[in-house]
Each structure stands twice: as structure tokens, then as C-alpha cells.
Amino acid sequence: MALSLNTPATTLAAGPARAGTRAWIALAVLMLPVLLISVDNTVLSFAIPSISLALVPSATELLWIIDIYPLVLAALLVPMGSLADRFGRRRLLLIGSTGFALVSALAAFAPSAMALIGYRALLGIFGAMLMPSTLSLIRNLFVHHDQRRTAIAIWAACFSGGAALGPIVGGFLLEHFWWGAVFLLSVPVLIPLLVLAPIFVPASKDPAPGRIDPLGIALSLGAMVPAIYGIKEIAQTGLTFVNAAFIVAGLALGVVFVRRQLGRPDPMLDVRLFRNPVFSGGVMANLLSIFSLVGFLYFITQHLQLVVGLSPTAAAFVLVPGLVISIVTGLLAASLAKFFRPSHLVAGGLLLNAAGFLIVWLNADGSVAGTIAAFAVLGAGVGIAETISNDLILSAAPPAKAGAASAISETAYEVGSVLGTAILGSVLAAAYRMNVAVPAGLSASDSHTAGQTLGGAIDVAAGLPAAQGQALLASARHAFDSGSGLVALVGVVLMLGAAIMCLRALRPLPADK
Numbered sequence: 001m002a003l004s005l006n007t008p009a010t011t012l013a014a015g016p017a018r019a020g021t022r023a024w025i026a027l028a029v030l031m032l033p034v035l036l037i038s039v040d041n042t043v044l045s046f047a048i049p050s051i052s053l054a055l056v057p058s059a060t061e062l063l064w065i066i067d068i069y070p071l072v073l074a075a076l077l078v079p080m081g082s083l084a085d086r087f088g089r090r091r092l093l094l095i096g097s098t099g100f101a102l103v104s105a106l107a108a109f110a111p112s113a114m115a116l117i118g119y120r121a122l123l124g125i126f127g128a129m130l131m132p133s134t135l136s137l138i139r140n141l142f143v144h145h146d147q148r149r150t151a152i153a154i155w156a157a158c159f160s161g162g163a164a165l166g167p168i169v170g171g172f173l174l175e176h177f178w179w180g181a182v183f184l185l186s187v188p189v190l191i192p193l194l195v196l197a198p199i200f201v202p203a204s205k206d207p208a209p210g211r212i213d214p215l216g217i218a219l220s221l222g223a224m225v226p227a228i229y230g231i232k233e234i235a236q237t238g239l240t241f242v243n244a245a246f247i248v249a250g251l252a253l254g255v256v257f258v259r260r261q262l263g264r265p266d267p268m269l270d271v272r273l274f275r276n277p278v279f280s281g282g283v284m285a286n287l288l289s290i291f292s293l294v295g296f297l298y299f300i301t302q303h304l305q306l307v308v309g310l311s312p313t314a315a316a317f318v319l320v321p322g323l324v325i326s327i328v329t330g331l332l333a334a335s336l337a338k339f340f341r342p343s344h345l346v347a348g349g350l351l352l353n354a355a356g357f358l359i360v361w362l363n364a365d366g367s368v369a370g371t372i373a374a375f376a377v378l379g380a381g382v383g384i385a386e387t388i389s390n391d392l393i394l395s396a397a398p399p400a401k402a403g404a405a406s407a408i409s410e411t412a413y414e415v416g417s418v419l420g421t422a423i424l425g426s427v428l429a430a431a432y433r434m435n436v437a438v439p440a441g442l443s444a445s446d447s448h449t450a451g452q453t454l455g456g457a458i459d460v461a462a463g464l465p466a467a468q469g470q471a472l473l474a475s476a477r478h479a480f481d482s483g484s485g486l487v488a489l490v491g492v493v494l495m496l497g498a499a500i501m502c503l504r505a506l507r508p509l510p511a512d513k
Helices: 009-013 020-053 059-087 089-107 115-141 144-175 179-200 214-237 241-263 271-275 277-308 312-336 342-362 370-396 399-435 442-452 454-461 464-504
Strands: none
Touching: 009 342, 020 059, 020 089, 020 115, 020 179, 020 312, 020 454, 059 089, 059 115, 059 214, 059 399, 089 115, 089 179, 115 144, 115 370, 144 179, 144 312, 144 370, 214 241, 214 399, 241 271, 271 277, 271 342, 271 370, 277 312, 277 342, 277 370, 277 399, 277 454, 277 464, 312 370, 342 370, 342 464, 370 399, 399 442, 399 464, 442 454, 454 464
């Protein structure tokens, strides 16, 4: 745009306009669905033992109860981000909020493991409408870089805050009510959102949206679901032709999806963004940081409740220091970015994640103090890496395409969540099955149940004679903790590799002086 000779010098130097009070109120409203998603993730982690005992799922079903939600959500984030850009981000946010609340109420009364898996899949569909809308609206509300980084830090801190609130409130509910009560937490969170969002959150969308791509949506789903399913099944039944075929099919459909997006003038996902090493490095840092957090929570919550014997509430308070530290470091990351390069901050966060896993491995006796220390260190790393990586991803996209960029960031988050549970959880399950000693003389059904999960072994031991039950419990808990040590070593190696990758990919970026 040409500038008039009469344009004041202050206007030329002003840069992007700073947001006012109304934008910060809108940010507070947008934090409600973020709070909901993060509470839902950690509440379920603490409800796993109760669900395992109440519904007696198989090891595969237990993993699907956890993973089907982020899997469906991750597969639909890019399509939903594109739809939000086209039809309106606030509109999709309100539709997703309503559906999420209704399905959560149904999930609370699921009569079986398969029914719960189905409801969790529906929650993934509506959750996919929520998350791209929040980040994309933040991108359009805050165009000034410093304010946007602060807003993203608050967004990331709200994730950690919800993670801290979820176990405490969920632990109370699990001690006083049935496991389904944890799903009802979404209702009081979403009601104020539905009332306040139309008032304070401005409507926005892409002024020149691309066409809807039904085949692209189908390919996105086809790429994600078979690949993750194959990973899960390899851990459960070993490497078979069928399991390998699922992974190959998913990867093949992923290639077709990418080629289709490259050939379209208005792609649903602009995969050319990944040619930028800063953008792709930010996405990978986001994915691997959440991978470490979710994978850690998957086994440590079971250890605290089923091995140490803590109540859900007591186990939740063990993790609160680490979650609080994650909030603090996430907020500090915006200030630290003025003095340190993004590559150093992100790599430092991932190295802290590696240190957290290393503490778990060194804490051979599984003491509560060691667990607190491990999660505190890991929480610090997640807070830093998440804030900086999300800012890098959003900064690379123009405001009109904020929904698509936000969807990529959220897809990385959810894929990391899926892989954290699928890979580390599957390593844990395989190690447990190899090391547990099931007593002779049990029925085929009880032998299978006890040999699959620690929760199943506890359930079977309750019906055995005292001596036999104690022997099964001792073996099962030892097998579980042996698997936890192996998982910790895998986490150390992966986080070290991730830190090296980010140092190389993000090296060109200077600090914000």
C-alpha cells in the first residue's frame, strides 16, 4: 500500500496495533474450552484404574479408551481448521462446545468399554471444532508480536492449569462418586462459554476461503487411523503381516494426501509450510514435548495408585508441583525469548524432559519424592517448549490462514498425545506381559485378564486365596515397574534426539532483542 507524504512519522514506526481490554476479555473466554480439553486429558489419566476395575477392558481396549479421542481429534483438526476459516471460527467454536457437553454427559453413563470408546470418538469430533478455533482467534485478536506471544503463553499455561485442576477435582470425584462423574466436568465449563463468547469474541473467517475438499478429509482420516492402529497392535500381538499392512496403508494414504494438497490451488493444508525448517522444527518440538508429557502421565498415574497405593486425590497432589512449574515456565518463556534464541529455549525444554525421564529410571524404588522431582523437571521443560513452539508455528502463517496454522499446531499436539500413549504405553504393556507371573490353576479368562494389565491383575487377585492373591499382586507390580524403567529409558533417548533436531532446525532465529 502506498504511503501518503502526510503520514505522521509515529504511524510509520508504530507497527501492528496493540490489542485493548476487550481482546483480553475475549482471551479469558477462549481459555474455557482450552481448560476443558486439558482437564479432560488428565482426568481420564487418573480415572484409568477405576475404569479398568469397573469395565474390565482388555489391554487393547484400555489403550483405545485413552487414544480414540485424540486420534479422531488429530485426524479432523486440519479439516475443522479449514472449515473454521471458511464458515467462521466463533461459529464452529460454539457448535463444538454444545456437542462436547452433550456427548460428555452420555459418556459418563457408558455401560461398557466399547460404548465408552464410541463416546470418546464422538468427543474427538466435537473437540476438533474447539481447538483450532481458540488459537486462530488468538492469532487474529493479537497482531502485535509481544502481545501475541504473551497470549500464547497464557494459552499454554491454561493447558497446564487445567492439567493441575483436573487431577484434584477428578480425584475428589473418583473418591466420592463413580468414574463417570469425571466426564460431567465439561458441562459447568462450557455453559459460560456459550453465554459469553457471542458477546466478547469477535467473529472472524478467511475472506477468500478455498473450496471444501471431501476427498482430502477422507485421506486425512485414512492416513492417521490405520497407522496408529498398526502401532498399537504390534505392541499387543507382535509384528505381523496385518499389523505392518495397516502402518504401510496409513503412510501410503498420507503420501496421497500430501500430493493432493500440493496439486490444489487452494489446499486444505498448505504442506509447503513444512519446507521452512523453523516451521517444521516448531511442529516437531510441539509434538515431542506433548509425547513426553502424556506418555509420562500414562504410566506414572497408574504407578502412584496401583503400585504405591495412593488414593486418586493423593496421587493428584503428587503431580501438582510439576504442573504448577509448567505454568510458571510457560509464562516466563515469553520473557526469556528476549534474551535467548528460540533454538536454545526449545532444546533446553526438551533436555529437561529427558532429565525428567532419567530421574524416573534412577528412582528404581519408585518413591513418591522421586516422582515429584521427575515430574517437576519434566513440567518445566514442557512449559518452555510448548510456548515457544506454538508461537513459531503461528507467526509463520498470515492471519487469514490462522485456522489452518492453528490446526497444524493442534494436530502436532494431539498426534504427540496419541503416540505418547501408543508407543510408551505399548512398550509398558509388552514389558508387563513378559515379566508378570500368573499363578497356575486360574481359568483361561482370569489368566488372560491378569496377564494383560496391572488393573486386571488387581481385579483377579481380589477373588483369590490370600497367599495366591498376594503373590500375583507382587509379581504384577514388579512387572509394571520394570516396564516403567524401560519406558523411561526410551523417553530419555527420544528427547535427546529431539533436542539435537531443534538446535539444527531453529538455528537461524535470533533472540527478540
